[in-house]
Every structure is written in structure tokens, then in C-alpha cells.
Amino acid sequence: MSRPMNFVMISPHFPTNFETFAVRLHEAGFHTLGIADTPYHELSDTLRSHLTEYYKVDNMEDYDQVYRAVAYFAHKYGRIDRIESHNEYWLELDAKLRTDFNVFGYKNEDMLSIKTKRQMKEIFRDHGLKVAAGDVFHTDDEARALVQKLGFPVIIKPNSGVGASDTYKIKSTQELEEFFDYKTNGVEYIMEEFIDGDIVTFDGLTDHEGNIVFYSSLEYSEAVLDTVEKDGDMFYYVPREISKELVRLGEICVEAFTVKERFFHFEFFRVKATKELMALEVNCRPPGGLTIDMWNYANDFDVFREYANIVKDNLFEAEILRPYNVVYISRKANQHYVHSLDDIWAKFGDKIISIQSVPGVFAKIMGENGILARTTTLDEMRELVQYAQAKS
Structure with a gap:
């Protein structure tokens, strides 16, 4: 034995x-x-x-x-x-x-490519994916020279960083000069051209050889930066239908970054003017928040059990039918809503999975309360979101 x-x-x-x-x-x-x-x-x-x-x-x-x-x-x-x-x-x-x-x-030598945004860009380009123009800078003068090439607005964020922390949309020379005063010492930053687009993700799990055994996606009501800036509502959802082009680009990324027996969370811009997809960054871990639970509700399976089976026997047994869209809807304490949480339960109880309070560290983005729900159509989902976030 x-x-x-x-x-x-x-x-x-x-x-x-x-x-x-x-x-x-x-x-x-x-x-x-x-x-x-x-x-x-x-x-x-x-x-x-x-x-x-x-x-x-x-x-x-x-x-x-x-x-x-x-x-x-x-x-x-x-x-x-x-x-x-x-x-x-x-x-x-x-x-x-x-x-x-x-x-x-992943070992030490793999970290540069999956942790630093500049290296990610090079790998994206090498595999034929479009990316936002940009580069790292180490001095104020290098930043000033770079913004001359890129033009305002620009996005500045840590070259190695997580989420939207320490990330800024800089719209003018004055804002750039102000950034120099409050930037974090010792952090290497990257500056990128601003892309007017929506973020869409390609997420999932690979087996021991790097074959994708499950994939999903996330779509957002707005960019996280915008949610933080205006301290307002947001929602994001796991859609039933995922575009073939997103799957194609995601498959390229899985191979390019040698994702084996791992969860992945790849971010793309869907450019508003052209609808084309541009690679943003890779995260070689599960998506944050409740997303991994949302997969389970969207597919009526247990991804935690499937992961254990992959590690143990390299087996993924669930049938992926995608019967539901699953949505997370934020409710902020500083907003005045028309409908109470009880009202939402009463009207949409058959679609509500849970309503939960959110820990303070996440509430700025996720709201003090979060509603998790699933629907068979996007129209039903939008009706629920509008009802839950309607203001008085």
C-alpha cells in the first residue's frame, strides 16, 4: 500500500x-x-x-x-x-x-515571469498577444520621459503587486508631480498607457501536465479602481457563455506560463471601441473573494474535491454544463437603498444563494454586505442587480 x-x-x-x-x-x-x-x-x-x-x-x-x-x-x-x-x-x-x-x-526561477508585470508583457508579446504600451521607471525623470511617449492619462502601479493597491490613474503633469511625493519608497513602479476597456478574465484549473480541465470567466460592472475612487456599488459575475476568442487567448497564456496542476486567473482588457482583447496580467492562483465558490454554484460541482483528485490521481471527473450565471452584488453602508435585504430575499429568494457581511478589510471594494445569486439568464441577473442597488 x-x-x-x-x-x-x-x-x-x-x-x-x-x-x-x-x-x-x-x-x-x-x-x-x-x-x-x-x-x-x-x-x-x-x-x-x-x-x-x-x-x-x-x-x-x-x-x-x-x-x-x-x-x-x-x-x-x-x-x-x-x-x-x-x-x-x-x-x-x-x-x-x-x-x-x-x-x-513553481520554483524560484519561475517567479520573475509570474510576479512582475514587465516580464509578463514580454511573454505576452512573444506569444502574439496584444498588450498596453508601458515600461518600468526608476527615477522621476524616467517617469516624466515615459509619460511624454505614452500621453495622459496613464496608469502607474507596482511592477510586482496584487490587486488595485498602490495603483493610480494619472491625468496631468500636476498629478504626476504629486505622485512623486506620495509614492512608496523602494517599490519599482510600471507606467502604462490608459486603455478604455472593461476587464474580463479567463480563470480555471489545469492538470499535472498543464491541460485545462476547467475554465470560467469573470465580468465586472466597472474597474476596481473606479469602485475605490467613488466608494460606490459594484457587481461581478461568472457568465454561462464565454467567448471563443477569450478561451483561445487563455489557452495560449496557460501554455506560455507553464501552468501545471494549478489554478489560474488571467486578466484581459476588452477595448470598448474595438471589442478586441488585450492581455493585462497573469495570476497563477485562484481568483480572490468568493469566486471559487461561485464556480461551484455556477456548475453544481465541487472544485475543491476536483482539485484534490487532480493532485492525487490527475483525475477531473465533473461534467461542466454551466447551467447558471452567478453574480456577486455589493451593498455599501454609506448608500441609501430603496429596498432592504429582507425585500431582496422576499422578491428573489429562489435565486439568492446567500447574503453575508463582509470583513472590513474588503468592504471598500466588496461592500459591507454581499449578495450572492444565480440565474439562468442575464436579463434575470440584471433585474436582480438593479433592484438590489436601486437608490432612494
């Missing part, structure tokens, strides 16, 4: 909905070996009961401590088969540990 696979889970408690990875891996017979800096008694009952063992470190940023935790697990359970956080923040830590313990998956 072969031994159980040893799966080291970095920060398995965050975000909360990712705890299901530990549950499904444990059910599939893995040794689930958690490492984080949270006291054991603060972990949820569900997580505690589905971790084979938990190693608390004082500081996850101290590599030596995390290394010693993995070494302890290797000594006790044998060779480590997987190390994974599914979290953008720990991508480099995961890779460093995999390199040092010779574990399958």
Missing part, C-alpha cells in the same frame, strides 16, 4: 472559504500539514478537524522558521509532495520552499 501524500498548506485559514481545500484533501487521504502564525485554538473547528498536524510559527515572514516547520514535517511524515498556499501574497514563499525541498510546482 502506498503512503499518503504529504501536502503542506501555507496559511490554510486564509481566506476563510479556502479552508475547504484542507477538508477535501483530508477526505481524499492526504496528510494535511498546516503552517501559519495563528494560534491553534483560534483556527476554526472545521480546519482543526481536517488538519493532520499544525505547526505554529511566530512570524511567517521569517523564512528560517517556516523552513524548519517544513523540515519537521518531512522528518516525521517523509518526503513532502506538495507545498501550496493558493495565495498571491505567499507565491514567492511557496516557490522558495519548493526549491529547497525539491517539490513539484
Whole structure:
């Protein structure tokens, strides 16, 4: 009888909905070996009961401590088969540990291409994908010269960064000069031409050889930057229908970035004037928020279980029929809505999956309350969104 696979889970408690990875891996017979800096008694009952063992470190940023935790697990359970956080923040830590313990998956040398936007652009271009013009800059004068080439407005963001944090739309020389005063010291920034387009994503999961076993997409009511700037409502959804061109470009990206036995979340611009797709960036991890749960509701399957099967036996067994659009609708505390949450339940109860409060750290974008719902048609979805976000 072969031994159980040893799966080291970095920060398995965050975000909360990712705890299901530990549950499904444990059910599939893995040794689930958690490492984080949270006291054991603060972990949820569900997580505690589905971790084979938990190693608390004082500081996850101290590599030596995390290394010693993995070494302890290797000594006790044998060779480590997987190390994974599914979290953008720990991508480099995961890779460093995999390199040092010779574990399958992205290693140190892969980080440049999947973490830095400039390198992503080069890989996109090499594979025939269109990208926004832009480059990194290291001095104020380099930024001034670059904006002369690109023209206002421009987008400035960290060359290696997550989400919309530390990202700015600069519309004038004055705003650029002001940026020099508040930019974060020590951060390498990239400047890009502003693209008037909507963001659409190509997301999914690959098997051990890099074949796409499941794909999906996200469409947004507006850019995250705009939501933050005006502190208003937003919604985003998993559509039933996904364009063939998006799938084609997504398949190129999966191959270009050697995505094997991993979730992926690739962002594209759909240019408003021409409808063409331009590659924006790659994220070699699951989409954030509740998206991974939205996949389950959109397809009536369990992607956490399918992932465990892929790692264990390289098998994906679910039939993908896409019976629903699934939408997340934000409700902000600072808005005056015509309809209460109870009204929404009463009118659309057969379509509502859940209504939940959102932790403060995410509320600026996701709203203090989030409504998760599914519909068979986009018209039904739009009616629900308009009702939920109607202002008095």
C-alpha cells in the first residue's frame, strides 16, 4: 500500500472559504500539514478537524522558521509532495520552499515571469498577444520621459503587486508631480498607457501536465479602481457563455506560463471601441473573494474535491454544463437603498444563494454586505442587480 501524500498548506485559514481545500484533501487521504502564525485554538473547528498536524510559527515572514516547520514535517511524515498556499501574497514563499525541498510546482526561477508585470508583457508579446504600451521607471525623470511617449492619462502601479493597491490613474503633469511625493519608497513602479476597456478574465484549473480541465470567466460592472475612487456599488459575475476568442487567448497564456496542476486567473482588457482583447496580467492562483465558490454554484460541482483528485490521481471527473450565471452584488453602508435585504430575499429568494457581511478589510471594494445569486439568464441577473442597488 502506498503512503499518503504529504501536502503542506501555507496559511490554510486564509481566506476563510479556502479552508475547504484542507477538508477535501483530508477526505481524499492526504496528510494535511498546516503552517501559519495563528494560534491553534483560534483556527476554526472545521480546519482543526481536517488538519493532520499544525505547526505554529511566530512570524511567517521569517523564512528560517517556516523552513524548519517544513523540515519537521518531512522528518516525521517523509518526503513532502506538495507545498501550496493558493495565495498571491505567499507565491514567492511557496516557490522558495519548493526549491529547497525539491517539490513539484513553481520554483524560484519561475517567479520573475509570474510576479512582475514587465516580464509578463514580454511573454505576452512573444506569444502574439496584444498588450498596453508601458515600461518600468526608476527615477522621476524616467517617469516624466515615459509619460511624454505614452500621453495622459496613464496608469502607474507596482511592477510586482496584487490587486488595485498602490495603483493610480494619472491625468496631468500636476498629478504626476504629486505622485512623486506620495509614492512608496523602494517599490519599482510600471507606467502604462490608459486603455478604455472593461476587464474580463479567463480563470480555471489545469492538470499535472498543464491541460485545462476547467475554465470560467469573470465580468465586472466597472474597474476596481473606479469602485475605490467613488466608494460606490459594484457587481461581478461568472457568465454561462464565454467567448471563443477569450478561451483561445487563455489557452495560449496557460501554455506560455507553464501552468501545471494549478489554478489560474488571467486578466484581459476588452477595448470598448474595438471589442478586441488585450492581455493585462497573469495570476497563477485562484481568483480572490468568493469566486471559487461561485464556480461551484455556477456548475453544481465541487472544485475543491476536483482539485484534490487532480493532485492525487490527475483525475477531473465533473461534467461542466454551466447551467447558471452567478453574480456577486455589493451593498455599501454609506448608500441609501430603496429596498432592504429582507425585500431582496422576499422578491428573489429562489435565486439568492446567500447574503453575508463582509470583513472590513474588503468592504471598500466588496461592500459591507454581499449578495450572492444565480440565474439562468442575464436579463434575470440584471433585474436582480438593479433592484438590489436601486437608490432612494
